[in-house]
Amino acid sequence: METGSQTHTSNPDPNPNPNNPNNRNPSPNRSSIVFGSSPLWPTIDGPLGLSEEASVNYARSFYSFGFAMLPWLWALNCFYFWPVLRHSRSFPRIRHYVVRSAVGFGVFTAILATWALTFAIGGKPLFGPVWDQLVMYNLADRLGLTGWS
Template identity: 70%
Template sequence: MEAPQSQSQMQVQVQLQGNSSSNPNPNPDPSPIRSTGGIWPTIDGPLGLSEEESVSYARRFYKFGFALLPLLWAVNCFYFWPVLRHSRSFPRIRPYIVGSAVGFTVFSALLCTWALTFSLGGERLFGPVWDQLVMYNLADRLGLTAWN
C-alpha cells in the first residue's frame, strides 16, 4: 500500500506537470541571435572577456596584424569565433574580426602562392637567377658548410 503524500509533494508534482505540458522549452525566445544574453563574444563563454574588453582586444589584435604579425589575425578570428559566426551580434567588434579574417586569408593566399612558385617553378622558372634566390646556396657562398 502506498503512503499518503504530503501536501507540499503534491504541489511540486502539479507544478512540474503544469510546466512540462504548457511550455516544454523554458526559453521563450528560440533564436539566440536576437538577444545577446546567450551569446558571448569569445569562445570562453562566460569565463571570457566582457564586451567592452573584447572591443579593445579585437582592435589591438587587428592593428598588430598589420605589423607583420598576421598570425594575430588568425588568433583574433579563433578567439572571437562567436562574433564571426553570428552576423548580427556584437556590431562594435565585428568589423575588426571580419577585417582579421580577410587579412589572414589574403596573407595565406600570398604565402601559398609564393611557396608553390618556388617549389614547383624552381630553376626552370627563374633561370640563372635561381642560385642567388635560394637560401641553401647562401651557406655555400659564405663558406659556412664544412663539406667544401
C-alpha cells in the first residue's frame, strides 16, 4: 500500500475549446454553467441547436412576428433562448431580442389576464345594464337567429 505515489494525469491544454471542430465529443463544463459564467450555446438544445448567427436571425424573427398579433412567439423566444435570458452577459446580439420578447409577453399576459378576470369575476354587477350589450351569449337572440321561420 503506497500512500505517497498517486498517479496524476495532466491535461496538455488546460482550457480546451468545446466548439473546436477537432474535438469530437464536446462536453460543456456543467459547473461553469451552474455557477454563473456564460453558457456555451445560445439555445436550450446545447450543441445540437443553432449557431450564433442563425440564432440572431431566429430571435429577431420571433420578436418581430410577436407584434403581428402572435405574442405566443415571444414566449417561445424566451423558452428557446433561455440560456441567453438567464445569463446577463451572454450573447449580447441575441439578448436584445429575447429580453424585449420577455417584456412583451409579460405585458401581453397581464393585459389578457386583466381582461379575462374583469369579465369572469365582475360580470353584471360590475358593468350594470351595459353587460347585456357586452356579452356574446345573447347575440343570436338579438339578431333573430334562434327561430327557423
